[in-house]
Amino acid sequence: MAASMVKSFLVYHLFWWMFLVIAVSSKPPNIIILLADDLGYGDLPSYGHPISEAPVLEQLVAAGLRFTDFYSANPVCSPSRASLLTGRQPPRTGVWPGVFYPQSSGGLPLKEITIAETLKAKNYSTALIGKWHLGVGENNKYMPTNQGFDSYYGIPYTHDMCPCLKCFYPDQPCFYTCNTDVVACPLFKDTVVIEQPTDFTKLSNKYSEEARTWIRKQAQTNQPFFLLYAFHQTHNPMFSNKKFTNATERGPFGNMLLEMDWMVGEMLEELRAHDLEEDTFIFFTSDNGPCLLRPYDGVGNAGLLKCGKGTTYEGGQRVPAIAYWPGHIKPGVTREIASTLDLLPTIANIAQVPLPSVVLDGLDMGNILFNHGRGLRDTLLYYATFPEPDIGVYAVRHKQYKAHYLTSGNSNSGDENHDPDCRPSAGQKPHAPPLLYDLYQDASEQFVVDRKKHLDVYALMYKIKVQNEALMSWAESEINKPSNSSLEPCCNPGCHPRPECCVCKSKFTPAIMKV
Secondary structure (H helix, E strand, O other): OHHHHHHHHHHHHHHHHHHHHHHHHOOOOEEEEEEEOOOOOOOOHHHOOOOOOOHHHHHHHHHOEEEOOEEOOOOOHHHHHHHHHHOOOHHHHOOOOOOOOOOEOOOOOOOOOOHHHHHHHHOOEEEEEEOOOOOOOHHHOOOHHHOOOOEEEEOOOOHHHOOOOHHHOOOOOOOOOOOOOOOOOOEEEOOEEEEEOOOHHHHHHHHHHHHHHHHHHHHOOOOOEEEEEEOOOOOOOOOOOHHHOOOOOOOHHHHHHHHHHHHHHHHHHHHHHOOOHHHEEEEEEEOOOOOOOOHHHOOOOOOOOOOOOOOOOHHHHEOOEEEEOOOOOOOEEEOOOEEHHHHHHHHHHHHOOOOOOOOOOOOOOHHHHHHOOOOOOOEEEEOOOOOOOOOOOOEEEEOOEEEEEEEOOOHHHOOOOOOOOOOOOOOOEEEEEEEEEEOOOOOOOOOOOOOOOOHHHHHHHHHHHHHHHHHOOOOOOOOOOOEOHHHOOOOOOOOOOOOOOOOEOOOOOOOOOOO
């Protein structure tokens, strides 16, 4: 009996020793974030658009987990991207108010810890391909390679901040008034400008080839990798390769969406070629809601949601989101509340790396992803495009209720919007009592909940607002730092006259596009 017990004891501990060895020695999963630009809640077929085409993304939806209540942390680019990378609200990072421009001297502070830097604890190889929009600064101070990314290939801001060059469609009129006082869009490889101006009709092909080449290199190592693939699609002005021009019934926006979908497909094909798909956690979402300027020209769509980009109405921040990891995430739909803030703690948990030693606003989505269970988040704070410390949050969501304490329209939601609340002419307006909506019954925010019948809800929402505002710390604004045109990226530093002299031929020869 004693010998049997000793044998069982040894077998038991041998099993656990072998398990621990395997657990410690096994490579953590690869991580890929696919980040669309200004893609609205109603733009994908699976989110209700009747004529959009995105066959690859729809495959991810069918085999992955689709979110119905996923939010960007802010309704415009720079603060939302800062929050995605750091898990912290924009006031904490200093990325407020508004967005960075090519002339900006500020950027995402180097002391902020990004997902890329967090994953370095497990020796991840890291890359960013596409749009950065978190500052360039003097001597490329704020570029991705100083924020945890081993390599960067892309344009560091939005393409509407460059002079319009035939608006990317030679036979179409310009979407905006051309600004010839700024440098042309620069394409960077790490911190070197390799093409200026960037040819946007070939850009997606270049990004796709860069992504495939980088993944191919990672496959030859035993090192886990993190890729942030940040598309310029579907931000206006619209552009696409000739193969996608006039490719969809939805027009320029639909063509742009389909081209982005093709890029996702190319990336997946490379993963599959190296048997990496089942070892890779993929998350697709958008940085904010759709731009609704000049809707008759064909722009984004927020579906049933109110307003769009730049506002704290649902259309400004509720966005599509898809989690995909074959063998780990079962297909389905979740109605749990989640946010781009939650990506850092979720990825840290998946990779089993320590969280940064700072105050985080994000929460781990693990139970949602892997059990289709309840999430940790039941509250969401909405900070405006142009927030102010003495005003705080504009709106609060708690479970199904949302209370607006301030509202404001925005130029990105269109000065001709059918809803006057969305237009820039709808200035900042306080609401006391707040506008309270039940988003389960009224996702379009049309019918204010009867205050007399819901006094307890009104009181709870205000309590949540006050408590969270008391806990928020506001870092000095990086966006308000002085601007200087000499900081605009130029492939010929120090040349004159600017911006005319900032021109160089491409140092990249793209492969033939496959469609």
